Amino acid sequence: DKGLMADLLWADFVNEDGKHQSKRGVSFAAGPDVAAKFMELNKLQFIVRSHEMKDEGYEVQKGGKVVTLFSAPNYCDQSKNKGAFIRFQAPDLKPVYTQF
Numbered sequence: 725d726k727g728l729m730a731d732l733l734w735a736d737f738v739n740e741d742g743k744h745q746s747k748r749g750v751s752f753a754a755g756p757d758v759a760a761k762f763m764e765l766n767k768l769q770f771i772v773r774s775h776e777m778k779d780e781g782y783e784v785q786k787g788g789k790v791v792t793l794f795s796a797p798n799y800c801d802q803s804k805n806k807g808a809f810i811r812f813q814a815p816d817l818k819p820v821y822t823q824f
Contacts, residue, residue, distance in 0.1 A: 725750050736776055737790050756786050763789065770819075772810060781808025781823045797824060 734751035738744060741755040754762070763771065771790045778794045785792070797807035811820045 733775060737773075737785055737792070739785070759786050759790055777803060777805055778808075779803075779805045781806035782810070782821050791819065791821075 731751045734746065734748055736746060736748070736751075736753045737759060738753045738755055741757040743758055744753040744755065746753050759771065763769070769789070772793060773790070774793050774795070776792050776794065777796075777799050778792055781794055781797070783792045784790070791810065793808055793810055794805065795807045795809055797805060799805055806823045808821055808823045811822070812818070813820050
C-alpha cells in the first residue's frame with residue numbers, strides 16, 4: 725500500500741495544488757504544482773497514465789502535460805464510458821487521441 729510502486733500504479737491527479745489523500749485509499753492525489761515539480765526533476769515533458777476510468781476514454785489535465793487514458797469502453801458492462809488510445813504523430817510528436 726506504500727512506496728514507489730504503489731505510487732506509480734495508484735497516484736491520481738487533481739486540479740487543486742498540493743498533495744492530497746487519495747479517494748482510492750492508497751497512494752495520494754497530486755495537484756498541478758506536484759506534477760510540474762515531478763516532471764521538472766525527472767526531465768519529462770509529458771505524463772501518460774492509466775488505471776482511472778474516464779467517461780470520454782481520456783482526460784487531459786495540467787495544461788496538456790498530463791493525460792489519463794482508459795481503454796476499456798463500458799467498463800464492467802455498466803459504466804457507459806468510452807475507451808481511448810493515443811498516438812504521437814511525427815515530426816513534432818503531437819498527441820492524437822482516438823475514442824471508441
